Amino acid sequence: xxxxxxxxxxxxxxxxxxxxxxxxxxxxxxxxxxxxxxxxxxxxxxxxxxxxxxxxxxxxxxxxxxxxxxxxxxxxxxxxxxxxxxxxxxxxxxxxxxxxxxxxxxxxxxxxxxxxxxxxxxxxxxxxxxxxxxxxxxxxxxxxxxxxxxxxxxxxxxxxxxxxxxxxxxxxxxxxxxxxxxxxxxxxxxxxxxxxxxxxxxxxxxxxxxxxxxxxxxxxxxxxxxxxxxxxxxxxxxxxxxxxxxxxxxxxxxxxxxxx
Amino acid sequence: xxxxxxxxxxxxxxxxxxxxxxxxxxxxxxxxxxxxxxxxxxxxxxxxxxxxxxxxxxxxxxxxxxxxxxxxxxxxxxxxxxxxxxxxxxxxxxxxxxxxxxxxxxxxxxxxxxxxxxxxxxxxxxxxxxxxxxxxxxxxxxxxxxxxxxxxxxxxxxxxxxxxxxxxxxxxxxxxxxxxxxxxxxxxxxxxxxxxxxxxxxxxxxxxxxxxxxxxxxxxxxxxxxxxxxxxxxxxxxxxxxxxxxxxxxxxxxxxxxxxxxxxxxxxxxxxxxxxxxxxxxxxxxxxxxxxxxxxxxxxxxxxx
Amino acid sequence: xxxxxxxxxxxxxxxxxxxxxxxxxxxxxxxxxxxxxxxxxxxxxxxxxxxxxxxxxxxxxxxxxxxxxxxxxxxxxxxxxxxxxxxxxxxxxxxxxxxxxxxxxxxxxxxxxxxxxxxxxxxxxxxxxxxxxxxxxxxxxxxxxxxxxxxxxxxxxxxxxxxxxxxxxxxxxxxxxxxxxxxxxxxxxxxxxxxxxxxxxxxxxxxxxxxxxxxxxxxxxxxxxxxxxxxxxxxxxxxxxxxxxxxxxxxxxxxxxxxxxxxxxxxxxxxxxxxxxxxxxxxxxxxxxxxxxxxxxxxxxxxxxxxxxxxxxxxxxxxxxxxxxxxxxxxxxxxxxxxxxxxxxxxxxxxxxxxxxxxxxxxxxxxxxxxxxxxxxxxxxxxxx
Numbered sequence: 021x022x023x024x025x026x027x028x029x030x031x032x033x034x035x036x037x038x039x040x041x042x043x044x045x046x047x048x049x050x051x052x053x054x055x056x057x058x059x060x061x062x063x064x065x066x067x068x069x070x071x072x073x074x075x076x077x078x079x080x081x082x083x084x085x086x087x088x089x090x091x092x093x094x095x096x097x098x099x100x101x102x103x104x105x106x107x108x109x110x111x112x113x114x115x116x117x118x119x120x121x122x123x124x125x126x127x128x129x130x131x132x133x134x135x136x137x138x139x140x141x142x143x144x145x146x147x148x149x150x151x152x153x154x155x156x157x158x159x160x161x162x163x164x165x166x167x168x169x170x171x172x173x174x175x176x177x178x179x180x181x182x183x184x185x186x187x188x189x190x191x192x193x194x195x196x197x198x199x200x201x202x203x204x205x206x207x208x209x210x211x212x213x214x215x216x217x218x219x220x221x222x223x224x225x226x227x228x229x230x231x232x233x234x235x236x237x238x239x240x241x242x243x244x245x246x247x248x249x250x251x252x253x254x255x256x257x258x259x260x261x262x263x264x265x266x267x268x269x270x271x272x273x274x275x276x277x278x279x280x
Numbered sequence: 281x282x283x284x285x286x287x288x289x290x291x292x293x294x295x296x297x298x299x300x301x302x303x304x305x306x307x308x309x310x311x312x313x314x315x316x317x318x319x320x321x322x323x324x325x326x327x328x329x330x331x332x333x334x335x336x337x338x339x340x341x342x343x344x345x346x347x348x349x350x351x352x353x354x355x356x357x358x359x360x361x362x363x364x365x366x367x368x369x370x371x372x373x374x375x376x377x378x379x380x381x382x383x384x385x386x387x388x389x390x391x392x393x394x395x396x397x398x399x400x401x402x403x404x405x406x407x408x409x410x411x412x413x414x415x416x417x418x419x420x421x422x423x424x425x426x427x428x429x430x431x432x433x434x435x436x437x438x439x440x441x442x443x444x445x446x447x448x449x450x451x452x453x454x455x456x457x458x459x460x461x462x463x464x465x466x467x468x469x470x471x472x473x474x475x476x477x478x479x480x481x482x483x484x485x486x487x488x489x490x491x492x493x494x495x496x497x498x499x500x501x502x503x504x505x506x507x508x509x510x511x512x513x514x515x516x517x518x519x520x521x522x523x524x525x526x527x528x529x530x531x532x533x534x535x536x537x538x539x540x541x542x543x544x545x546x547x548x549x550x551x552x553x554x555x556x557x558x559x560x561x562x563x564x565x566x567x568x569x570x571x572x573x574x575x576x577x578x579x580x581x582x583x584x585x
Numbered sequence: 586x587x588x589x590x591x592x593x594x595x596x597x598x599x600x601x602x603x604x605x606x607x608x609x610x611x612x613x614x615x616x617x618x619x620x621x622x623x624x625x626x627x628x629x630x631x632x633x634x635x636x637x638x639x640x641x642x643x644x645x646x647x648x649x650x651x652x653x654x655x656x657x658x659x660x661x662x663x664x665x666x667x668x669x670x671x672x673x674x675x676x677x678x679x680x681x682x683x684x685x686x687x688x689x690x691x692x693x694x695x696x697x698x699x700x701x702x703x704x705x706x707x708x709x710x711x712x713x714x715x716x717x718x719x720x721x722x723x724x725x726x727x728x729x730x731x732x733x734x735x736x737x738x739x740x741x742x743x744x745x746x747x748x749x750x751x752x753x754x755x756x757x758x759x760x761x762x763x764x765x766x767x768x769x770x771x772x773x774x775x776x777x778x779x780x781x782x783x784x785x786x787x788x789x790x791x792x793x794x795x796x797x798x799x800x801x802x803x804x805x806x807x808x809x810x811x812x813x814x815x816x817x818x819x820x821x822x823x824x825x826x827x828x829x830x831x832x833x834x835x836x837x838x839x840x841x842x843x844x845x846x847x848x849x850x851x852x853x854x855x856x857x858x859x860x861x862x863x864x865x866x867x868x869x870x871x872x873x874x875x876x877x878x879x880x881x882x883x884x885x886x887x888x889x890x891x892x893x894x895x896x897x898x899x900x901x902x903x904x905x906x907x908x909x910x911x912x913x914x915x916x917x918x919x920x921x922x923x924x925x926x927x928x929x930x931x932x933x934x935x936x937x938x939x940x941x942x943x944x945x946x947x948x949x950x951x952x953x954x955x956x957x958x959x960x961x962x963x964x965x966x967x968x969x970x
Contacts, residue, residue: 515760
């Protein structure tokens with residue numbers, strides 16, 4: 021059986037540096053994969069390469085049976101892959117609603133009739149989207165739905181992170197790539213975000229997720245399987261328990277924590 | 281083509297190239313330290329030329345000799361423009377450091393308009409072209425049909441000397457090191473104890489001093505200056521800096537000579553009309569941008585995600 | 586509708602009345618003092634009113650009575666034209682203002698919405714103007730077709746810049762349009778077929794056999810300026826363009842353009858095709874500039890390279906920034922200030938480039954939002970869903 025996402029031999033070079041070195045990765049529908057590794061081990065680069073922001077020097081990316089290697093981001097998005105950015109890239113002067121609609125870009129009707137002339141359809145679409153987005157936001161915060169029309173710049177960092185995640189979820193992607201969604205959150209807030217994510221996943225059982233995360237405890241709770249990167253290479257792939265026992269992983273990444 | 285004629289065009293092209301390079305180096309230095317375009321730079325060139333002109337009138341009224349007048353003109357223009365450059369950096373460019381990048385371009389475009397209109401309105405009969413004093417030796421070497429004017433030699437030496445001076449300043453001195461450090465990474469530079477603001481002001485002073493020199497050289501070469509000469513010179517200097525790749529000093533020098541070559545080729549080689557030389561040169565600049573969007577000596581490539 | 590609901594329309598009506606009144610007062614002011622007082626009062630009203638919250642009140646009021654207020658605005662425009670019917674010079678200025686606003690709308694879509702720089706707006710007006718002049722003198726095309734064709738040709742010529750514009754950003758893109766503006770002006774000056782520095786004469790407008798360049802006479806000795814008819818036509822064109830631009834802003838299109846301007850890279854992760862939207866915005870903006878240029882040529886009956894300089898492009902850009910980048914409504918007061926003030930206030934006529942340049946510097950440093958800062962998008966004003 022083919023996997024939903026199959027990355028094989030993916031290599032990326034920045035000048036002389038091998039940011040990714042023959043990465044193999046696969047993921048099935050409904051699965052949640054934790055992607056971990058020290059800083060600079062190639063986690064974000066692998067996201068950027070899968071989504072077409074960075075061109076690989078070699079290797080392939082297949083999604084739902086089709087080759088999407090080196091396709092531009094907007095084509096990758098069309099296949100049903102959505103992502104968040106480690107350093108949030110919300111359009112802060114626009115409203116929460118507008119930001120979520122950027123996430124919905126591909127579902128919206130950009131035709132001349134709907135937007136400029138008739139506009140009845142636009143009115144209907146906006147009403148529908150407003151309801152849908154309130155429901156989505158409610159998964160993550162009881163107060164966010166009421167702030168739908170406020171500019172993102174008025175939100176706290178934590179709420180912005182939630183909106184960033186919701187923007188990626190808006191168009192019901194098949195694969196969600198989360199790049200450290202809990203960066204800067206307290207342990208409690210992180211736990212809350214992960215619980216919210218699991219709620220969304222419970223409602224969308226086929227959604228596949230790859231989560232980049234620093235906190236091993238978080239990974240242990242949300243993902244059945246982890247992949248560990250070091251210097252652009254995969255050094256372990258397995259359940260949390262297997263991976264944390266792996267000596268290579270302990271050397272590369274868990275050294276201090278293993279002693280503690 | 282007749283070799284003498286060819287040499288004549290070559291000399292003319294090199295002369296233009298030196299002037300353009302002097303202007304372009306300023307653009308690229310400013311971009312290097314602050315990632316901004318100061319479009320008023322061309323009008324600073326013009327203001328430098330007018331400052332020199334005014335100085336020469338005052339100095340010759342005082343009955344000074346030609347070499348002294350020339351020295352006074354250069355001194356007044358260079359010091360004056362260095363000050364103007366620092367003031368503009370301090371009050372127009374630095375306050376907009378966190379605004380959208382194009383706002384600086386807009387502000388300085390408008391500042392250029394203020395300078396241009398200021399000279400047109402407030403310099404006596406400023407809207408007419410002004411004769412620029414001929415202070416350099418007037419003789420010439422004749423090689424058949426090829427004439428090498430003595431003043432051209434002086435101007436070339438002056439221009440090339442200034443470029444070499446700036447090169448040494450950047451490569452050899454502490455100030456140059458500071459400029460390169462700020463251009464590389466302002467935060468790290470600040471952490472290493474390099475004063476950001478001081479370095480930026482110094483950079484603008486140097487760039488504007490070069491602009492003043494370009495204005496004087498331009499005036500001496502054409503024996504005429506006018507209030508609106510800066511607009512075209514600014515656009516050309518900007519083009520030259522962009523052709524070479526913004527932030528790259530050698531690229532700017534290269535770009536200056538490329539633009540001069542384009543104009544010369546446009547004037548000589550286009551059989552139908554040499555009047556189209558600027559149309560040709562700017563057209564090629566647009567094409568170059570399409571071909572090499574980051575300039576000929578581009579350093580940076582993909583945007584960071 | 587209940588009585589309290591009806592009362593909420595007053596701020597909107599008052600604003601329209603004040604706007605029309607200020608326009609008339611500025612155009613008709615006779616002494617230099619009057620002009621200065623009217624202009625200062627108008628600008629002060631905008632600035633102080635905005636700070637005191639009148640702006641919000643008016644905005645809410647306009648939003649909740651959208652149809653009535655837009656109808657009233659059309660009516661107010663028509664009334665202003667009608668009241669000026671015997672004032673030749675004032676009507677000419679009003680027409681010029683409307684054309685600058687029209688070109689400013691194009692620039693708003695390009696620069697304000699999509700973030701595509703254009704430092705050659707006047708050059709694009711020039712393309713439209715020369716196209717119209719050539720088509721009207723050398724072909725028998727109906728003049729309405731000529732005006733539309735001028736817009737299309739301008740958009741097509743603009744598309745020559747698209748490849749370099751799409752491959753570059755920021756300062757590099759700015760240079761391309763600057764280079765084009767200078768190139769175009771130089772080209773006109775040296776090209777003899779297009780009249781060189783002397784320019785071209787343009788015949789008067791004729792629509793369905795009606796000749797616009799004849800004064801409108803009535804039996805009883807009253808005579809309306811022939812600019813009345815021009816002003817009427819321009820009002821309709823401007824109204825349509827304004828409505829169109831507003832609808833672009835208040836739709837998924839406007840959102841896509843905002844996304845292109847604010848963070849094209851992030852938006853591409855959700856399928857947005859930044860290049861396509863930039864092409865659309867740039868071409869549409871140039872189309873409007875071309876139409877404005879064609880109408881300008883017809884209005885002034887004569888065009889020359891000196892009308893489409895880099896300085897004029899900067900003046901247009903000043904209007905867009907002064908009014909509030911991205912706010913189509915701000916164009917009107919800004920164009921009034923930039924176009925009418927120097928004409929009426931002869932003291933400053935000579936100094937106008939200097940003054941407006943300084944004004945834009947101050948705005949960018951102190952109040953980057955302009956006279957009327959852009960507001961958050963409301964897809965359907967008044968229906969906070």
